[in-house]
Amino acid sequence: MANGLITPVILSGGSGTRLWPMSRRDYPKQFLPLAGENTMLQETALRAFDPDVFAPVMVVCNEEHRFMVAEQLRHEDHPPQGILLEPVGRNTAPALTAAALWLLERDPDALMLVLPSDHAVRNVEAFRAAAMTAAHAARAGQLVTFGITPRAPETGFGYIAAGDPIADFGGVRRVDGFVEKPDLQTAEGFVAGGNHFWNSGMFVFRADALVTEIERFAPDIATATRKALAAGTTDLDFFRLDRAAFEDAPAASIDYAVMEKTDKAAMVPVDMGWSDVGSWRALWEIGTKDPSGNVVVGDVMQLGSRDCYLRSDGTLVAAIGLEDFVVVASSDAVLVAPKDEVQQVRDIVEKLGMQGRSEAVTFPEVYRPWGWYKTLNRGPGFHVNRITLHAGGRVSLRRHRHAAQHWMIVEGTAHVTLDGQQHTLEPGESISIPAGAAHALATADDHALSLIEVQAGPNAGKDEFERLETA
Numbered sequence: 001m002a003n004g005l006i007t008p009v010i011l012s013g014g015s016g017t018r019l020w021p022m023s024r025r026d027y028p029k030q031f032l033p034l035a036g037e038n039t040m041l042q043e044t045a046l047r048a049f050d051p052d053v054f055a056p057v058m059v060v061c062n063e064e065h066r067f068m069v070a071e072q073l074r075h076e077d078h079p080p081q082g083i084l085l086e087p088v089g090r091n092t093a094p095a096l097t098a099a100a101l102w103l104l105e106r107d108p109d110a111l112m113l114v115l116p117s118d119h120a121v122r123n124v125e126a127f128r129a130a131a132m133t134a135a136h137a138a139r140a141g142q143l144v145t146f147g148i149t150p151r152a153p154e155t156g157f158g159y160i161a162a163g164d165p166i167a168d169f170g171g172v173r174r175v176d177g178f179v180e181k182p183d184l185q186t187a188e189g190f191v192a193g194g195n196h197f198w199n200s201g202m203f204v205f206r207a208d209a210l211v212t213e214i215e216r217f218a219p220d221i222a223t224a225t226r227k228a229l230a231a232g233t234t235d236l237d238f239f240r241l242d243r244a245a246f247e248d249a250p251a252a253s254i255d256y257a258v259m260e261k262t263d264k265a266a267m268v269p270v271d272m273g274w275s276d277v278g279s280w281r282a283l284w285e286i287g288t289k290d291p292s293g294n295v296v297v298g299d300v301m302q303l304g305s306r307d308c309y310l311r312s313d314g315t316l317v318a319a320i321g322l323e324d325f326v327v328v329a330s331s332d333a334v335l336v337a338p339k340d341e342v343q344q345v346r347d348i349v350e351k352l353g354m355q356g357r358s359e360a361v362t363f364p365e366v367y368r369p370w371g372w373y374k375t376l377n378r379g380p381g382f383h384v385n386r387i388t389l390h391a392g393g394r395v396s397l398r399r400h401r402h403a404a405q406h407w408m409i410v411e412g413t414a415h416v417t418l419d420g421q422q423h424t425l426e427p428g429e430s431i432s433i434p435a436g437a438a439h440a441l442a443t444a445d446d447h448a449l450s451l452i453e454v455q456a457g458p459n460a461g462k463d464e465f466e467r468l469e470t471a
Helices: 040-047 063-075 092-105 126-139 184-193 207-217 220-230 242-247 254-259 280-286 339-354
Strands: 006-012 058-062 083-085 111-116 141-149 159-165 172-177 196-208 231-234 238-240 264-269 294-296 300-303 307-310 317-320 325-329 334-338 365-368 373-377 382-389 394-400 405-409 414-418 421-424 429-432 439-442 449-456 465-467
Touching: 006 092, 040 063, 040 111, 040 220, 040 449, 058 063, 063 238, 063 365, 063 373, 083 092, 092 111, 092 207, 092 220, 092 254, 111 126, 111 207, 111 300, 126 141, 126 172, 126 196, 126 264, 141 159, 159 264, 172 254, 184 196, 184 207, 196 207, 196 254, 196 294, 207 220, 207 382, 207 394, 207 421, 220 242, 242 300, 280 307, 280 339, 294 300, 300 307, 307 317, 317 439, 325 339, 334 382, 382 439, 414 429, 421 429
Parallel strands: 006 058, 006 111, 058 083, 083 238, 141 264, 294 307, 300 317, 307 325
Antiparallel strands: 111 196, 141 196, 159 172, 159 196, 172 264, 231 238, 325 334, 365 373, 373 382, 382 449, 394 439, 394 465, 405 429, 405 449, 414 421, 414 439
16 A cells, blocks of 8 residues: 555554443443544544545454444444454554554555544644644654643643754654653643643654664564564454464553654644543533533533533433532443542442442443344343344344343344244334244345344343354
8 A cells, every 4th residue: 555645543442441431341432422423433533534645544452342443433434444453452562563564564655643542633624734744754754743732731641842843844843751640830830831742642653663663672562563463363354463472562652662762753743622531521621511611411401500511321310500510321320420529430430340340341232243232121031132233234043042032123124034934024023032943133135223132031131142153
């Protein structure tokens, strides 16, 4: 792909704790529509969509999130050129090394634009202009990061000290150093001085330039990642890095492994309405406010409340006389906290985890290659799901050993295979599947299919099925 285009490389990781209950360990914030109508992953991909400038995106993600990544990018109709699966988390340096090596196999001149998947950018034009400025210097071998013009003396961000302008690259400055999360007095001095910028975690560099510096400063990462790529395997639309080799890579950020050591570090200062969306307070700060300073999202009714973040994912929230509060209702949990104390949500998630509560880890929606399902209700001996297959989706032939099922079609047309017999079902029609019966499900045409599934039996809701064929 030696065409001069910039390849956006989206890093999709995260633990899903800071924006609980909307995000979870298995469903972190980038998969949620927190800062707009699209999910944050989709917004990140759309931000870097321009066929004249950018190549199709590639994504590096947690192995457990692969189907969510594929599904959300499929909805945007801009298919990625590759999705690399990390078998274990090793921070950004090994992830980006793997991405660079993967790209170099396809384009020796690959130019990477590194983007976290869970950040918000309000001024897309400023972002794109900064990317073009950075690309000019990166093509000449600089490793360029984006420095965000600070709006306040934040102590939760890292800072970049800007050096002299670089000749021949207008708008690009050398990096004099990095400062990790300063105290308040130091941060106030940084903002007043005007020479320090927030560290955005976004970069532009040639893939070969990154690999050269990794081999120079972090050879163990280079060796382990090369082995992980060489022993990796293609799985559906994904490339799975070899677990044993990748586990040998030391965990390190790209800042620590390379940017703090290289003499090629450069920075483009930019004010683009950036936020790392690190808390519910941050979402209140960037959200559209009503005349009383409230950000209201979803089914919410409020009276006399001021400067609050009020959000519902379906359940009616009624708020009366609150001030500086956060109220967030998901389908299975509710958070209520003063706005200045929302960082303690991590402590709540930790306690839920210690008690073995599923609300700390999972979300009712689960994604699969054929679509997704959402738990609607459950109890002793029964489990109710809403199942959606995307157009062309098919659930492979299988049998449940102990649970019987009943399917009611809600939308679309279903082809059901039951013990060798074929059935076509329209909306409003249903079929019962006895325990032990071989069955498969597929869409009948190029439209999505939605149905309600009721499982009944001693193991209802558990993955106790026997797969009889591959999907």
